[in-house]
Amino acid sequence: MKRQYAITVIGLGLIGGSMAIDLRRRGFASSVRGVESDPVNAAAAVKIGLVDEVIPYSLCTEGSDIIVLAVPAGAAAGMLPEILDMLSMEQRHSGEEGCRKIVIDVCSTKSGMVRAAEGHPMRGRYVPTHPMAGTEYSGPWAAMSGLFDGKACVICDSGHSDKDAADTVEKLYDTLHMRTIRMDPDNHDMHAAYVSHISHVTSFALALTVLKQERNDRHIFDLASGGFSSTVRLAKSSADMWVPILDQNRDNVLDVIDTYMEEMQAFRDAIASGNKQGIRELINEANRIRRIIR
């Protein structure tokens, strides 16, 4: 019979909640407990059935095989060393030979997380991961089965995680039907800036641009059609999640914003000077995205 794990999810939002659903449903989890500081979200998570029970943060390692840290990136970096400390303390009290418990985080920035655990005696029990899936919605109500199916998950073990821990986490993401990709944390953060973080910044800026015009013109949205909706969709994403990501991944995000603004300026110049051939070349080059994105 397949081994089952007692799982504790810290942060019962879209990601944590969706993991809870499928890890239980697909038989990886024998039990799922939750830690959630917001009392409304905590009550909802129990009522919806995302978790068996909600427990205090201070008990998150007790009786758990795997602790999933699924709070926003800022808070997660503070909690990670605390959780590793709890593991150390447990082990001292138990007198057992080695800790077998595993801690993972699911944050969109990885260098800061890895730094937060650096040099910790329990570093080997920590596996940094980033399941690259999501929607623009948040909270336990947004959690859904199948959210991760077919998507990519970056695992940044970089040889600093114990082999058994890395292997178990691989199985966990296999259960979630994710393709796992190994990458070091710095590389991950640079890639994430290009294929995820910049998309959010451009959507936020687009929303702000159109909302500014709306002040003078209440009817502007009568015309908003499919193209606009898909481009601006990510602008619904929450500040709680995105402030720490943009802050922690500052250098990469600024690099990408600068390149992006150069491209916008090139478009502006071509349009302003009536350089149709220039506009055409820019669009033709941009069309190369067709062979990459379905």
Add this chain to the structure above:
Amino acid sequence: MKRQYAITVIGLGLIGGSMAIDLRRRGFASSVRGVESDPVNAAAAVKIGLVDEVIPYSLCTEGSDIIVLAVPAGAAAGMLPEILDMLSMEQRHSGEEGCRKIVIDVCSTKSGMVRAAEGHPMRGRYVPTHPMAGTEYSGPWAAMSGLFDGKACVICDSGHSDKDAADTVEKLYDTLHMRTIRMDPDNHDMHAAYVSHISHVTSFALALTVLKQERNDRHIFDLASGGFSSTVRLAKSSADMWVPILDQNRDNVLDVIDTYMEEMQAFRDAIASGNKQGIRELINEANRIRRIIR
């Protein structure tokens, strides 16, 4: 019995082809003929059954009740007065009292189109329209039933179209299940810049940004997930369609690009200075798009 119309569609791409399908299927068209300069697209349109036959441009008004001009905006502005000339010539030869034929265009820019017909003796037979629907694909293969259902269509008759022509065009878009909105051409172009044209420019620029990075890093797209795909989707749109739109709507598009770049700069400044409260305020403001876009 409902009156049926003999329709000629000039330009058998996504928009023209999709109109042909539903106008026939829903009984508005008694026949649909096509004009298409690209021989491959012309052959495909007949084979797929979008049109009964393909005819030369010079015969587009002959035996037609409604001529739909569905070529890219640049070419359309050149053809519109030619088609109105054909109507004038037909009428002189026929000796009938008044022309009852109708010409519509479906371009994404309207001021230039209206200017192209200004002062023409047949101006009353022309109704400028913009059915705001589409996908990022083009050509007769991209045509589909239902493309227009539930979307908005701007009609810029501004009192310069004959009443019977405007009424018939209203029925045509009713058949396509579109909400029609009356707007003058200048207002339309300003609105379209905000809710459609800027979305395309930001998508093109995003594609260019990421493709530039891809030159150094072939694996960057392994991580591209849902958020990126939806934001960059419009970057697949064709240069043939978008060069004339961005060129014809230059002043509005430049205004919106400038506002947009100010918003991007505000984000950049807040991120660069580590001003988390500032990032939070920008995101919270952008989140107001939630109440407008589902």
